[in-house]
Amino acid sequence: MPNxxxxxxxxxxxxxxxxxxxxxxxxxxxxxxxEVDITTPDGQELAERHAIRAVPATIIDGRLTFIGVPSRQSAEKALEQKIKQRQG
Structure with a gap:
């Protein structure tokens, strides 16, 4: 299951x-x-670790994947790839 x-x-x-x-x-x-608020200590730590300068930012399995609002198609494709990786 992706995170x-x-x-x-x-x-x-x-x-x-x-x-x-x-x-x-x-x-x-x-x-x-x-969901993590960037103004919290946890949010600041995530932003620093991933060099995030803008929100919304989507991290999938510990990797910065999207900055901004992804298209539904892009988000689904990223999820499907992660699910296949875990199955295969």
Whole structure:
């Protein structure tokens, strides 16, 4: 099961769209999901570790995969690749 971490900010205008996308995809795909506020110590640590300068930022299995709101097609493709890697 892939692990999705979405780095967000309370003042981010695009973050609600990214949150909605990942929550919708959880209905179709099985993955663990958490949201981390960039203004928290955990969020700051993630941002520094991955050199993130903008939110929303999606980290899949410990790797920065998307900055901004990915298209549904791109997000699904990334999930499908991760699921196949784990199965194969």
């Amino acid at each position: 999705i971490t979405l780095l967000v900010s309370p003042s981010c205008g695009a973050c609600p769209s990214a949150k909605s996308l990942w929550k919708e995809l959880r209905v179709k795909y099985s993955f663990s999901y958490r």
